[in-house]
C-alpha cells in the first residue's frame with residue numbers, strides 16, 4: 001500500500017468506536033479553579049506542541065508570555081505551546097478583584113523524530129517560479145484564516161477523530177524530502193482509502209475551503225479563541241466558507257490532492273499561527 005507523502009508507518013491502527021463514545025473520551029480537563037490554583041489543575045498540554053484548555057472564574061484576566069488571552073463567559077480559555085517553545089512559559093492571572101500574579105509554567109521538552117521521504121515529484125519539492133507565487137498567496141490566505149480571533153468557545157467541548165484509518169505520520173518530525181531538509185511536519189496523518197468520510201473534529205465555523213499547491217483541497221475550521229483545525233489533501237469538500245458545522249458532521253472526503261504519494265488526511269491543529277500536536281487531544285486510538 002502506498003502511503004502519504006507526509007507520512008510514516010508507525011503500525012498503529014485507529015480503533016473506530018461510535019462517535020458519541022469518542023466524544024466522551026475526548027473531553028479535556030476543564031476544572032474550575034480559583035485563580036491562585038490555576039496551574040495546579042493543568043496537567044495536560046504543558047509540553048512542546050501542546051494545546052492547553054482550561055477554565056477560570058469568569059471575569060479573570062489572563063495573559064501568556066505577555067499576550068492577552070480571551071476568557072469566555074464560562075471562564076473558558078485556551079493557549080498553545082509551539083514545537084520549539086522554551087522550557088518555561090509565564091501565565092499572568094488577574095482575578096476579578098485582585099492583583100496580577102505571574103505563574104511560571106514548566107514546558108516539557110520533546111524529542112522529534114527525523115522522517116525521510118523519497119519518490120516525490122521534483123516540482124513539488126522544489127517548486128518553479130510560477131508555483132512559488134501561487135504558494136506565497138496561499139500562505140497568506142491560510143495565515144489570515146488561522147489568525148481568526150473569535151469569541152466561540154467550541155474548543156472547550158473537546159475533539160473527535162476526523163476520520164478512520166491508520167496513523168501514518170506524526171507531529172513535529174524533521175522532514176527530509178527527496179534527500180533535501182525541509183520544514184518539520186506540522187500535522188497528524190491518517191492514511192485511509194480515497195473517499196473515506198472526513199468529519200469536523202469539533203463544532204466550529206468554516207474559515208477556509210480551497211485548493212492549494214501543497215495541501216491540495218483543504219478546509220480550515222475556527223473553534224474559537226484562536227483554536228483551529230485543518231483538513232488537507234481532500235478528494236472532495238462538502239462545506240463552504242462561513243458555514244457553521246458540528247463535531248462529527250461530514251465535511252469532506254479523504255484524497256490525494258496536493259503534495260502526497262497516496263491518499264491520507266493531513267490533520268492540523270493550531271493556536272493562531274502556532275501549529276500544535278493534535279494527537280494528545282484526540283480520543284485514544286486504542287479506546
Ligand SMILES: [Zn+2]
Nearest residue numbers: 006187189266
Ligand atoms: Zn501530513
